[in-house]
Amino acid sequence: MGEDLAEAVASATALVGDRAGEWDRSGLLPPGLLRELGTQGRLCAEVPVQYGGWGLSSLAGGEYTAHIGSLCSSLRSVMTSQGMAAWTVQRFGTAQQQADILGRLTGGALAAVAFSEPQAGSDLSALGTTIRQEGGSVLVDGRKKWVTAAHYADLLVVFGRYQDGAAAVLVPADAPGVRVERIADPLGCRAAGHANLWLDSVRLPVGSVLGGYGLPLPLLVTTALAYGRMSVAWGCVGILRACLAAATAHAAAREQFGRPLAEHQLVARHLAELYAGEQIATRVCEHASRCWDAGSPEQVVATVLAKHVSAGRAAAGAASAVQVLASAGATDGQSVARAYRDAKLMEIIEGSSEMCQLMLAQHVLAADGLAPRVREAG
Numbered sequence: 001m002g003e004d005l006a007e008a009v010a011s012a013t014a015l016v017g018d019r020a021g022e023w024d025r026s027g028l029l030p031p032g033l034l035r036e037l038g039t040q041g042r043l044c045a046e047v048p049v050q051y052g053g054w055g056l057s058s059l060a061g062g063e064y065t066a067h068i069g070s071l072c073s074s075l076r077s078v079m080t081s082q083g084m085a086a087w088t089v090q091r092f093g094t095a096q097q098q099a100d101i102l103g104r105l106t107g108g109a110l111a112a113v114a115f116s117e118p119q120a121g122s123d124l125s126a127l128g129t130t131i132r133q134e135g136g137s138v139l140v141d142g143r144k145k146w147v148t149a150a151h152y153a154d155l156l157v158v159f160g161r162y163q164d165g166a167a168a169v170l171v172p173a174d175a176p177g178v179r180v181e182r183i184a185d186p187l188g189c190r191a192a193g194h195a196n197l198w199l200d201s202v203r204l205p206v207g208s209v210l211g212g213y214g215l216p217l218p219l220l221v222t223t224a225l226a227y228g229r230m231s232v233a234w235g236c237v238g239i240l241r242a243c244l245a246a247a248t249a250h251a252a253a254r255e256q257f258g259r260p261l262a263e264h265q266l267v268a269r270h271l272a273e274l275y276a277g278e279q280i281a282t283r284v285c286e287h288a289s290r291c292w293d294a295g296s297p298e299q300v301v302a303t304v305l306a307k308h309v310s311a312g313r314a315a316a317g318a319a320s321a322v323q324v325l326a327s328a329g330a331t332d333g334q335s336v337a338r339a340y341r342d343a344k345l346m347e348i349i350e351g352s353s354e355m356c357q358l359m360l361a362q363h364v365l366a367a368d369g370l371a372p373r374v375r376e377a378g
Contacts, residue, residue, distance in 0.1 A: 005060060008042065009067050020072035021333030023191040027184075029074060034152055039108040043082035047090070051098065052106030058292035062234035062285055069238025070245075073342035074191035076238065078110075080231040081149035081192075085111035085157045087227040088168055092210040092220070101170065104155070112153035112173075113224065114144035114197055122355050124221050129160035129199065131169050137203050138162075140169055140177075144197040148349075151182045151193030157210075158199065159221065165214030168224070169204065177202035188345030226300065228350040229307040230292065233285050236310035236346050239339050240278040243314075243321035246336050247274055250325050261324070270320040277313035284309045301363045308356035314343035 015033060023029050037043050046061040047053025056064065061083075069076040082105060089101045105111055120126040129142025142160055150156065156171040156178070173180060179198040186194050206212070248271060251262035261267045288306035291299040318339040322329045329336040347353045 005056075005064060008045075008054075008064060012037075012042070012068060013071065016071040016075065020074075021335070021338065023072065023074060024338050025190075025333045027190045029078065029152070029191045029193070031152065034078060034110055035108050037079075038082070038105070038110055041106040043079050043110075044086040044105055046083065047086050047102055047106055051102035053086075053102070058230065058289035059286065062230065062237075062289045065231055065234040066238040066241065066282075066285075069235035070242040071238070072191075073235060073239060073338065074189045076231075076235040077189045077192035078149045078152065080228055080235065081112050081153075082110065083231055084113045084224060084228045085155070088113065088157055088224045089210065091223050092168060092215070094211060097170075097207075097210060101155075109154045110149065110152045111155045111157060112147050112150040112193075112195075113228075114147045114150070114156055114158045115221070115225070116145050116147075117143055118145055122352060124159075125217065127159065127161060127166065127217065129158065131158075131160040131162040131167055131209065133163075133206060134203075136206055138169065138206050138209060140171060140199045140202040140204065142199050144199070146183065146349075147195050147197055148189070149193045150180050150195035150197060153180075153193075156197065158197075159224070162209065163214035166217040166220050167214050168210045168220065170208045170210065171199070171202060171204065175202050175204065186345075188342040190341075222300070225350055226303050229303050230285075230288060232346055232350050233281070233288065233303070233306040233310040236314035236343065237278065237281045237285055239314040239343050239346070240274065240281055240310075240317045243317050243336055243339050244271075244274045244278050246329070247271060247321040247324040250328060254328075267324060270324050274317045274320050277317040281306075281310040281313045301360070304351070304356050304359050304363075307350060308353060308360065311343070311346040312353060314339075315347050318343040 041053045045054040045056045045064055049055040065076060065079065068079055086102055086105050089098055093101060115124060117128055120128060131138050131140050140158060153173050156173055158169050158171050159166060171178060177200040181196045183194040251267055251271060252260055254261045284306045288302040291302040318336060321336040322340050325336055331337060
């Protein structure tokens with residue numbers, strides 16, 4: 001991959017330092033930092049080496065993602081967006097598109113993936129964005145909402161209706177007809193560059209459509225979302241690790257009633273549950289990543305399970321960490337305060353907790369041929 005993973009982790013730690021709180025308060029990541037990480041292939045580390053990536057396995061990439069998530073969830077969110085864009089190109093792009101676009105994504109260009117719309121969130125079957133061919137061009141019309149990293153993006157991977165199915169089209173963020181409006185003061189991952197998009201008769205070469213043809217919408221969406229869910233799940237492991245470290249350090253150092261907080265049983269319970277949550281989330285993510293690396297047929301359900309379990313544990317763990325730190329953890333920008341907000345958002349994006357539960361229930365029922373059809377979650 002060009003550098004040892006341990007060295008990459010150390011380098012990322014040095015780059016972020018203690019600035020995550022400042023980024024959270026300002027709502028912005030330094031563009032220079034993103035370009036530097038992008039140029040080094042660090043924002044999509046699982047891209048094959050032949051395209052300038054590190055070629056990491058899902059398991060190694062997950063551990064790297066968890067580390068970034070422990071430092072700054074906003075930065076991890078940008079990494080997830082970049083990785084989703086790269087994964088979509090890898091799965092659906094032609095050989096020429098893969099060579100051209102993946103090289104850009106590992107060379108400093110930043111990308112965002114546009115799924116959700118005002119009337120199509122969890123129910124992406126209601127997608128209204130259209131991609132229609134007109135001579136040697138395609139015209140893209142629609143509106144997208146809550147597109148992570150769009151504020152920073154050079155390239156937008158936009159999902160829409162095309163021919164008799166659906167497609168992903170590569171849209172330069174500065175193309176005529178594109179308007180990007182940053183979302184002010186989001187609840188979580190405040191510096192991740194969330195934005196709403198307007199696409200008004202955006203004219204592009206027909207070669208901008210990945211693969212050049214329409215695909216069944218469920219296949220297209222499920223494939224693209226799978227990478228995002230895996231990345232979010234590992235990011236939640238990072239949130240839990242950061243919360244556990246902060247809560248443990250505070251409970252060991254802070255004294256109340258003549259002894260450390262950690263020696264008070266009800267506080268110790270929080271630490272125990274935090275540790276259990278981190279271990280459970282880690283193991284379920286490891287299992288899912290091994291399914292990815294082995295090409296196992298269990299990959300889809302293992303990924304949904306990892307995302308659901310990790311997000312839920314992260315939200316509960318962050319709440320416990322705030323409880324342990326009390327007023328010390330209630331300052332805007334403080335690590336557990338950030339985690340509290342960021343983790344809640346993880347229960348919503350890339351498939352809400354409720355949609356994950358429906359898909360898991362469908363999987364269980366399918367064993368007996370009893371499963372109803374559950375629509376794909378956004």
